Amino acid sequence: MAHAAEDQGNAPVEAEADADAARSGIVVTGQREKVTPQAEQAAVYGNYVQVVGAEQIAASGASNFAELAQFLIKGANVGYSPDEGEYTIRLDGGGDRDTLVVLDGVPLYDRGPALEEIWGTTTIDPHMIEAVEVFRGGNSLFFGSNGGIGVVSIRTKRPDGTNRVELGASYGSFNSRELWGNARMALDGEGGAHSVMVYGSSQNTDGPRIFNPADFVDNVRLAGGVQKYPLNRNNVGLKYRFKPSDATEVNLNAQYTQIEFFDAFPDNETYSPNRVRYPIIDASIIHKWSDALASQLDAYWSNPKLNNTETFAEICRVKAGCVDTQTGKDIPFGTATGRSIAYQYKGYGAESKVSGFMEWGFNFRNTLTLQGVGEAVAGVQMVSYRNDSDPVFKISNEWNRTTGLYLDLRPHLPFSPTTNISLAGRLDFSNAFDSKFIWKFGVRQPMGDFYVRANGGTSYSLPKTNELFADSATTVGNPNLKPESTETYNGAIGFQKTSGSLNVSAEIGVFRTDITNRIQGTSGLTPNTYFNNTALTQIRGITADFNLAIGEQWSINAGFTRQKAHLKGSTLQINETPEYMIQGTLAWNSPDQRWHVNLFPRYQGPEYATGGLNNSLRHNFGNYLVVNGSLGWWAGEDRQHRFQVRVVNIFNEKYAERYGYGNQRFSSAFVRGEITTTSPNYFYGYPFEGKPRAVYVSYTTAF
DSSP states (O other), X not given: OHHHHHTTTTSOEEOXXXXXXXXXXXXXXXXXXXXXXXXHHHHHTTOEEEEEEXXXXXXXXXXXXXXXXXXXXXXXXXXXXXXXXXXXXXXXXXXXXXXXXXXXXXXXXXXXXXXXOOOGGGGOOGGGEEXXXXXESOXXXXXXXXXSSXXXXXXXXXXXXXXXXXXXXXXXXXXXXXXXXXXXXXXXXXXXXXXXXXXXXXXXXXXXOOSOGGGSOHHHHHTTOOOOOOEEEEEEEEEEEXXXXXXXXXXXXXXXXXXXXXXXXXXXXXXXXXXEEEEEEEEEEEEEOSSSEEEEEEEEEEOOEEEEOOEEEEEXXXXXXXEOTTTOOEEOTTOEEEEEEEOTXXXXXXXXXXXXXXXXXXXXXXXXXETTTEEEEEEEEEEEEEEOOOTTSOOOOOOEEEEXXXXXXXXXXXTOTTOEEEEXXXXXXXXXXXXXXXXXXXXXXXXXXXXXXXXXXXXXXXXXXXXXXXXXXXXXXXXXXXXXXXXXXXXXXXXXXXXXXXXXXXXEEEEEEEEESEEEEOOSOSSBOEEEEOSOEEEEEEEEEEEEEETTXXXXXXXXXXXXXXXXXXXXXXXXXXXXXXXXXXXXXOTTSOEEEEEEEEEEOOOEEEESGGGXXXXXXXXXXXXXXXXXXXXXXXXXXXXXXXXESTXXXXXXXXXXXXXOTTSHHHHTTSSOTXXXXXXXXXXXXXXXXXXXXXXXXXX
């Protein structure tokens, strides 16, 4: 199957049926999906690969990529708070650095601009996704750094030589409104060489409550800190495809995303609107030179920027009390005046300074196939980025450039022709370090309806710019930080059987990951900083998957991931790493494919947050069950009019997406000297509340 897929270049190839995908080791969430040769090859050579298709994404009704990942990607945990507008995706016990998310080959990894993180995954429009391909296990060899535990590769819709329009709209809880659409057109007749697509979307919501008003520091509350958390996201783009023959294809894409969201925290911020502007240009050229040789060149440029306005409460700090100069009202000592003061570089208008980075890169990959000998994949990848923040931030604008050369040998074993084996290495050169060598292996052995697979590899992650050079009243950088290093292994035994309309597959696996020089931040200091933890981070886990499809009417997918993640010598589970997760989907489609019922349950096991002085506070914010569901009705001769009712958190579970720690430095008690930084109640914790029960209705059509 690997050879057959490679003959298609990088154009998606449709699996003939679920059974074909399962036999190649690909876990399909849904009935029938398209896969890229890279995904198919990865599965053939021992990797765990899951494919989530557009139909399943539409059935979930996910309004952002975090919701999609939580309920559809097995082993995924979302960091931060999706409803707040900030989140990252983490696989198999890893952190933000270990799971790389790429959008049509463009890494959405934050490079650490001067102010704070830019959340690249928030730019993704779920309505434009054709498929999500999830590569669990180390995959930095082909994708570059930060893929040490996994890669989430998103493939979006593109022009294909046809004329077609897709439109959609939704409305629901929290005054949430969405409009989206795309139109593809053949410029020289259907099936011609030239075709284009225009696309766009707009999302606006008042947002659910993120923080309990009772968790706000008294002066923050008095100054107006308790507020709504609206989020607005707008995206527009243009794609072009040139396909003069079956052997050659050129794709170009330019898109711009702008996001406005609020993220004022209960312990200090009274007003905090953010604006992210994220332009991306990407291109790919695919050419099949002969039956034996195929090449692909992917290139991209991005330049995300962030304006972050943050204010804190103005407080009377005179023991005799203050008089408001505008109202003449007496303000007691230690009490907020009701007005706010902007943090440095985070003010209004011209005082709101821009923080950002610029990045470009390319990946040139070549595959040589020799009948009876095997395959070889060789290529070069370059990634180059620099700080692109306002000059007031004293951070170098020098380019950080890394060039990697990789080779993957896949020999044909004449003594065991059914064994698929891969041995690969990569050598990276950078101006941030001398050189780094990483390696990867994979093997898969089918045995009738069963198979055994295994793979392993190494990776590294560089410090972010702000971790090196931050300079504020609360955080300073550490220019002596070293890169993190990751070594991971995983293996599994699986089964697949097709009998008539029944298709069943299952897999039980284990994984083992060690991370050295893990970059972490201090807590409870003034100011805080970053450091390399000298203790080895050990992650050990087991996985189990079950997938059942009965014709096109029923499908069940279930995944279990248990992970023990701790520092060597400690038994404490690492922060924001659930001990286990159970995810699943249950879908029923009527025989005429008019009615569609979907359930998406997720159980999150114990998950901890640690904070306060010397990390003395610890709280378990896990152990909850959230179930989403949708009911769809497809009308029209071609079932092109699709109506859907979606219910989020059906049982109205009260839970926390994240748990944070704050302090009382803006409280009246602290200002008056009644408590100090060493008082037991100076630090405190608060949950980032999950979305309560919510209902959305949507309509989509295509013509």
